Amino acid sequence: MRYILRRVGFFIVTLWAAMTVNFFLPRLMPGDPAIAMMARFHGRLSGQALQAMEAAFGVNTKASLLDQYVTYLGNSLTGNFGRSLTFFPEQVSTVVFGALPWTLCLVGVTTVIAFLLGTLIGMMGAWGRGGWFDSILPPVFIVLSAFPYFWIAMVAILVFSVTLGWLPLGFGYTNGSTAAFNWHFLGDVLKHAILPGITIVITSIGGWILTMRNNMIMTMAEDYVRMARAKGLSPARIMFDYAGRNAILPNLSGFGMSLGFVVSGAILVEYVFSYPGVGYMMLQAVLNEDYPLMQTLFLFITVAVLVAVLVVDGVTVLLDPRTRTGS
Amino acid sequence: MAKRTWLMALLAGASVLTGLGTASTPKAYAADDGGTMTISDAQFLWTCGFSPFNPSSNFLSVGLVYEPLMFVNTLQDAKVSPWLASAYQWSAGNTVLTFTLQKGVKWTDGQPFTAADVVFTFNMLKKFPALDLNTVWSALSTVTASGDDTVVFTFKSAAVPFFYYVADQVGIVAEHVWGKVKDPTTYLDGTPVGTGPYTISHCTPQDVSYARNPQYWQPGLPKIAKIEYPAFTSNPPANELLATGQAQWGGQFIPNLKAEYLSKSKDNHYWFPPVVNVAVFINQTVPLLQNVAVRQAMAFGIDRARVAMIGEYGYELPANQAGIVTPTFATWLDKAQLTKAGYAYDPKKAIAILEKAGFKRGDDGTFASPDGKPLAFTIINQSAYTDWVAALQVMAQQLKAVGIKLTIQNLAGSDYNARLFNGNFDLAYAYESGGPTPYYEFRQWLYSAGSAAIGQAASTNWERYSNKATDALIDSYAASTDPKAQYDIMSKLQNVMLQDVPLIPVTEQADWDEYSTAQFTGWPTPEDPYAQPLGGYTFPDWGVIMLHLHEK
Numbered sequence: 001m002r003y004i005l006r007r008v009g010f011f012i013v014t015l016w017a018a019m020t021v022n023f024f025l026p027r028l029m030p031g032d033p034a035i036a037m038m039a040r041f042h043g044r045l046s047g048q049a050l051q052a053m054e055a056a057f058g059v060n061t062k063a064s065l066l067d068q069y070v071t072y073l074g075n076s077l078t079g080n081f082g083r084s085l086t087f088f089p090e091q092v093s094t095v096v097f098g099a100l101p102w103t104l105c106l107v108g109v110t111t112v113i114a115f116l117l118g119t120l121i122g123m124m125g126a127w128g129r130g131g132w133f134d135s136i137l138p139p140v141f142i143v144l145s146a147f148p149y150f151w152i153a154m155v156a157i158l159v160f161s162v163t164l165g166w167l168p169l170g171f172g173y174t175n176g177s178t179a180a181f182n183w184h185f186l187g188d189v190l191k192h193a194i195l196p197g198i199t200i201v202i203t204s205i206g207g208w209i210l211t212m213r214n215n216m217i218m219t220m221a222e223d224y225v226r227m228a229r230a231k232g233l234s235p236a237r238i239m240f241d242y243a244g245r246n247a248i249l250p251n252l253s254g255f256g257m258s259l260g261f262v263v264s265g266a267i268l269v270e271y272v273f274s275y276p277g278v279g280y281m282m283l284q285a286v287l288n289e290d291y292p293l294m295q296t297l298f299l300f301i302t303v304a305v306l307v308a309v310l311v312v313d314g315v316t317v318l319l320d321p322r323t324r325t326g327s
Numbered sequence: 328m329a330k331r332t333w334l335m336a337l338l339a340g341a342s343v344l345t346g347l348g349t350a351s352t353p354k355a356y357a358a359d360d361g362g363t364m365t366i367s368d369a370q371f372l373w374t375c376g377f378s379p380f381n382p383s384s385n386f387l388s389v390g391l392v393y394e395p396l397m398f399v400n401t402l403q404d405a406k407v408s409p410w411l412a413s414a415y416q417w418s419a420g421n422t423v424l425t426f427t428l429q430k431g432v433k434w435t436d437g438q439p440f441t442a443a444d445v446v447f448t449f450n451m452l453k454k455f456p457a458l459d460l461n462t463v464w465s466a467l468s469t470v471t472a473s474g475d476d477t478v479v480f481t482f483k484s485a486a487v488p489f490f491y492y493v494a495d496q497v498g499i500v501a502e503h504v505w506g507k508v509k510d511p512t513t514y515l516d517g518t519p520v521g522t523g524p525y526t527i528s529h530c531t532p533q534d535v536s537y538a539r540n541p542q543y544w545q546p547g548l549p550k551i552a553k554i555e556y557p558a559f560t561s562n563p564p565a566n567e568l569l570a571t572g573q574a575q576w577g578g579q580f581i582p583n584l585k586a587e588y589l590s591k592s593k594d595n596h597y598w599f600p601p602v603v604n605v606a607v608f609i610n611q612t613v614p615l616l617q618n619v620a621v622r623q624a625m626a627f628g629i630d631r632a633r634v635a636m637i638g639e640y641g642y643e644l645p646a647n648q649a650g651i652v653t654p655t656f657a658t659w660l661d662k663a664q665l666t667k668a669g670y671a672y673d674p675k676k677a678i679a680i681l682e683k684a685g686f687k688r689g690d691d692g693t694f695a696s697p698d699g700k701p702l703a704f705t706i707i708n709q710s711a712y713t714d715w716v717a718a719l720q721v722m723a724q725q726l727k728a729v730g731i732k733l734t735i736q737n738l739a740g741s742d743y744n745a746r747l748f749n750g751n752f753d754l755a756y757a758y759e760s761g762g763p764t765p766y767y768e769f770r771q772w773l774y775s776a777g778s779a780a781i782g783q784a785a786s787t788n789w790e791r792y793s794n795k796a797t798d799a800l801i802d803s804y805a806a807s808t809d810p811k812a813q814y815d816i817m818s819k820l821q822n823v824m825l826q827d828v829p830l831i832p833v834t835e836q837a838d839w840d841e842y843s844t845a846q847f848t849g850w851p852t853p854e855d856p857y858a859q860p861l862g863g864y865t866f867p868d869w870g871v872i873m874l875h876l877h878e879k
Contacts, residue, residue, distance in 0.1 A: 035784060039744040087374040088383060089513040098532055099372075154563070162567055170564040175365070175534040175557045274560045276372055276533045284371050289741055 007313055011306050018302040022295050023072050026286075027065070036085075036289040076299060082292040086284050092296045095281065100263070100300075102172050103277035106193050107269070108262045110200040115255050117201065118208025119248060125209065126216035126247075127239050138209050145206025153199045153272040160195060167195050170274035196273045200266060208251060215247035222246070249320055256312030260305030361539065361552030362846055362878045367565045367574030368839075368862040372558045375530035376515035379498030380458035387535060387556070390870025392521035393498030396426050396445070396478075398871055399491050401602055402655060402856035405763035410867075411440070411499055411522065412478075417808055421485040424493065428476040432544045434501045436520050442472035447502035449480075449493075457512045461492035485806035488770070491763050495867065524549040524874060533558055550877035551847065569595075569841055577841040578862020580714070584642070584841075594845035598852060598860060601835035602655055603761040603768055604646045605715070607706065607722075607754050608747075608790040608830045612781055615700055616753065620684035621731075622828035626670050627677035628729035629722055635834045638718025642839075646832035649821040650772070653835075656765045661818040668825040677729040686730075694730040703732035706754035707746050710737035715756055718834065748784040750791055758836050759787060766804055766813070769820050772830060774801050792829040838865070849875040 034054055075081065081092035121141070125134040144152070161169035168174070173188045219225065220243050228238045267279035278297065285293035377388040389395065396412040399405050407415070412426040432440040449470040452459040466486040471479050480493060501520050508514045519527060524545070528538035537554035557574075559565040566581050568574040570591045581588050589595050607625070609616050616622065631645035647653070648670035651660040686694040686702065694702045708715055716737055723733040733754075738746065747755050759771035770787075771777065775798050777787035785791070797820070804816045823829070840860035842850050851857050851872060858871040 035745045035748055036741060039740070039748075083513065084374075086371070086383070088381060089376065089378075089515055090374050095374075157564070157567070162571070169567050170559070171533055171557065173533070175536075175555050271560050272563070274533070274558070274564050276531070276558075280372060280560050287740060 003317075004314075007310060011310055014306055015302065018306075019073065019076060019299060020069075022298045022302070023069055026289070026291050026294050072295065076295070081296040084285075084293040085290040086288040086293060092292045095293060096278065096296055096300065099276060099278045099281050102275060103266075103270070103279065104262060106196060106275065106277065107200065107266050108259070110197045111204070111255075111258055111262055113197075114201045114204045115208055115251075115258070118205040119212045119251060121205070122209040122212025122214075123216050123239060123244050123247070126213045126220060127235075127243075129217065134213075138206075138213055141202065141209050142206040144202050145204065147203065149199070149203050149268045150272065152203055153196070153269065156195055156199050157272070168192050169195075170272075172276050196266075196269050196275055200269055207254075211251050211254065212247060215250055216243055219243045219247045245319075249316065252316065252319070253309075253312050256308045256315075257305065260308030261301065263301050263304040361550055363553040363555060364551050364576060364847060364873075364876070365555040365557070365568070365574040366576045366578075366862055367557065367559065367568040368578035368864070370558050371560065372532040373530060373535055373556075374515075375517055375532070375535070377519040377527060378511070378514055378516040379500060380452075380460065380511065381516075382460055385460075385498070386864055386866040386869075388516075388519055388521070388523075388527075389496075389498035390523070390867025391525040391537060391554075391873065392519045392523045392527065393500060394521065394523045394870070395495050395497055395499065395867050396428075397494040398858075398867060399495040399763045400857065401761070401763045401859050401868075402600055402851075404656075404658060405491070407494070411445075412494070415490075415494065417487070417490075421487050421806060421808060422482045424480040424482070424486075424490065426478045426480075426494070428478065429544065430476060432522050433542060434504075434520050434522055435526055435540055435542070436501075436504075437542075438501065438503055440499075440501070440522050441475045442478045443475075444502050445478045445499055446470050446472045447506065448497065448499050451500075451505065451511060452497070455510075455512050461496050463489060463492050463497070467493075487805050487808050488762075488766060489805075491767075495763075498867070523870065525554065528553075545874070548874050551873060554873070569843075572843060572845060575843045575845070575847055576862060578839050578860075578864055579841075580839050581841065582640070584640075588841055592843065592845060594843045595841065596844060596850070597839075597841045598850075599642055599837035599839060600655055600853070600856065600859065601644060601652050601837055602859065603758050603836045604650060604652060604832035605643070605718075605756065605758045605834045605836050606646070606650075606772075606830045606832040608752075608757055609828070610750060610753055610755075611791045611793070611829065612750065613704075613753050615696060615702065616704070618684065618696075619826075619828065620680050620686075621702060622831075624677040624680045624729060625726065625731060626828050626831045627673045627680065628726050628731065629831060629833060630672040630725050631833055632672070633725070634718045634721045637721045639714050639834055639837070643714075643834040643837045646835050648825055648828070648832065650769065650824045650830075650832050651765050651817075651821065652761075652768075659765050659814065659817050661821050664818065664821060664825065670825070672725075674725075674729045681730065688730050692727070692730055693732045701732065702730065703734065704753040705734040705736050706756055707743055707752045708735060708737050708756045709743050710739055719756060722833070747789050748786075750779075750781040750785065750789065755789060756833075757789065764813075765817060766801075766820075769817070770801050770804075773797050773820070773823065790830055792827075794823070794827070797823050844879075846878060847876045848879055849877055851875070 079093070083089055084092045084095050087095045121137050125138045128134055157169050160167045168191065172192055173185065225238060225243050228242045263278065267283055269275060270277045270280040271283065281293065282297050284290070285297060374384055376384055377392060379385045379389045379393045394411045396410060397415060398408045398410050400408070409429070411429055411432065413429050414427045416425045417423070418425065426445070428442055428445070434440055449463070449467070453464045456464070466482050466484070466489050467480060468483050469481045473479055482489065499522070504520045505511060517530070522544065524540055524543045525537040526540050527535065529536040535556040537556070539549055539552050543549065562579055565577065565579055566587060569577040570588055572592060584597060589597070609622055611617060626648050635641065635643050635645045644653070647665060648668065649660060649665045653660060681694050685697045687697070689695050689701065706719060708719055710716065719735045723735060726733045746752050747757055759768055761768040772788060773792050774788060775793040777785065778791050778793065779785035781791065800816055800819050804813060807813060838859065838861035840862065842860070844850065851860050857875060858868040859865045860872065862869070
């Protein structure tokens with residue numbers, strides 16, 4: 001119980017610190033929203049109209065930083081994130097919740113797939129160390145993960161969309177189709193998710209393989225694995241339930257972190273594939289000095305990562321009896 | 328054992344899911360009679376709001392959903408054609424502007440369009456200055472209706488250039504809809520009620536779909552049934568959609584246009600009519616740059632043709648020091664004066680000017696003033712514009728040859744804007760917005776009232792040029808509709824550019840426009856420049872183009 005309380009306390013302090021950084025970091029960037037707005041008008045707008053617009057947009061840089069900070073904390077806690085400047089006059093919450101499902105589905109599912117596949121390949125590679133499986137798959141994926149994502153995605157588009165014409169070259173679904181929960185639309189969404197999904201998986205799988213394979217090799221030398229062999233258990237059972245279960249623990253905390261980062265989307269993926277997700281929103285927010293949107297997105301990411309870490313802590317306690325007796 | 332099956336099941340599930348996607352190929356959406364136009368240019372994700380007063384999305388609605396009073400064509404010497412108004416007239420020393428409205432125009436909800444709607448629209452701009460994007464109320468004093476079909480605009484003083492803003496740039500909205508809106512500045516307007524040829528049939532952040540307005544007041548128009556305007560987040564997919572013929576109209580930069588676009592089909596065409604200059608803005612408050620000899624030497628030392636060729640792949644034309652964009656505004660150019668000033672590329676002359684002004688060349692080849700200050704300047708630039716980055720490298724080499732050292736600072740957008748507007752630069756590579764005649768760009772460049780002190784954001788005139796005689800010239804243009812008088816004023820303003828060199832126009836900003844004639848014809852061309860093309864960005868022009876296009 002004390003362990004859990006300590007974790008929750010840590011969660012709250014980290015959250016406050018992160019929110020504070022969220023607030024001040026964008027304000028340290030050069031330029032300000034008023035200038036960004038002026039740039040958008042390219043000199044057509046005179047002083048009075050610009051001031052009126054600043055007021056409407058809530059870009060009041062005259063208020064003291066402390067006042068802005070207190071308002072920001074209060075608004076964040078009550079879920080009032082204000083209006084986005086980039087997507088004016090849309091509410092930030094509408095913008096974010098419109099983009100979040102796309103990102104959660106695409107990046108979330110691919111992160112899970114990459115983790116499962118990577119873990120499995122790493123496990124099997126280590127099991128048959130030096131065999132044909134181990135000498136082909138792990139090195140190939142590790143090399144692939146060293147490639148720049150941009151390049152892999154472009155090549156994939158060039159081959160599968162442009163040359164072969166099998167898959168769409170971007171977007172979340174076919175333009176002009178109405179979003180609805182029917183097979184036709186879901187199939188359409190899936191088809192559009194294949195290329196970005198596969199590119200994410202093949203570029204991120206290498207890391208999981210590498211750590212899993214190394215952990216697995218360590219645990220395979222443990223006495224309990226030798227014991228299991230001596231008892232004559234089936235190789236599959238030894239691999240999954242004895243060596244694998246222990247080897248997966250370090251990978252699990254990494255997985256928790258990356259689940260947290262799912263919320264931040266994959267900026268490059270969404271950029272290359274014109275995918276209507278959160279990552280692209282974040283890029284726009286930064287480019288347009290859209291403080292309300294930027295702060296909200298960063299807040300979401302922070303909370304998601306912290307929650308994921310909290311959950312992973314809990315899961316580790318369940319999976320690994322040693323953490324329970326240790327404290 | 329249990330854990331393994333769970334893991335396997337998930338893996339199997341994933342592969343089934345991916346398999347499903349390939350199996351069910353979505354059918355192409357059948358085009359209605361009249362065809363579907365797909366526009367492909369790089370943009371950010373859409374906000375599904377269509378308020379004609381929201382600067383970041385009004386180009387989506389003005390011209391298509393909302394209509395202005397009249398159309399002013401930038402590419403045909405500000406030629407005026409009727410739109411919601413059938414005629415206009417200036418009177419009382421160009422202070423009173425009267426519009427006669429079309430008859431039988433209806434809003435898409437069936438209500439009739441009247442003069443009261445026009446008066447309401449403009450009075451709303453007065454009440455909410457944040458909506459008044461062109462600041463028309465800085466010049467207006469009243470807008471009144473007389474009868475159902477006449478609207479009278481009264482200006483504080485003669486205001487001829489404001490015709491463009493009042494007639495062409497403001498989309499008229501319905502009083503019975505917008506009158507109920509409490510705060511129009513934050514009104515999204517997701518389902519707009521307009522008078523225009525199209526309505527919004529569907530919108531998501533990824534795509535806006537337009538459908539033909541079946542009750543449009545111009546009989547038989549528009550001919551194209553649907554418009555799809557997908558949002559791209561980067562250029563390559565937008566380029567691909569154009570090249571593969573899935574989109575018929577584009578407005579973005581395509582590197583190697585010949586191979587990547589034109590060669591893909593004989594029906595693929597382009598036309599890049601220029602309307603404004605890309606120029607070197609010279610900060611008039613920097614002591615060394617206050618010396619006109621230095622500014623003139625730079626104007627002689629830049630080989631504009633070569634910059635356009637290397638930096639802009641030859642798609643942009645070289646500009647001239649008079650500041651008149653040709654061929655678009657060729658009739659305004661005072662050729663004799665330009666020839667006499669002779670600002671052709673001439674490095675020898677540039678050196679001669681500097682030597683005559685008392686500058687001495689140092690050991691490293693850079694000129695220095697008599698009190699030892701070297702002619703070394705930094706120029707700020709948008710790092711995102713790769714063509715500009717290349718253009719400046721060419722320019723730096725050319726200026727080095729005439730003994731002027733140029734340090735290029737490629738900055739991110741926000742940093743660049745802040746320094747440009749606050750006057751925190753020696754030289755800046757930039758462009759101003761234009762209008763239907765060169766006057767608008769000159770006013771942005773040279774009118775001292777548009778500027779601000781160094782350290783304060785100036786909305787225009789970033790180089791901080793200030794000259795009373797020039798201001799008076801700019802003011803006097805507002806008083807006359809006589810072409811001859813206007814030409815004379817513009818000629819004198821060109822003289823300012825040639826003698827004072829407050830900035831150096833280098834290339835003519837190209838408006839990228841790619842289109843396919845495979846399915847649709849009736850595009851604007853150099854022979855028939857009936858509206859400014861540039862994909863969907865130029866409003867209300869792209870509404871005019873949609874009214875001209877039809878299926879083959």
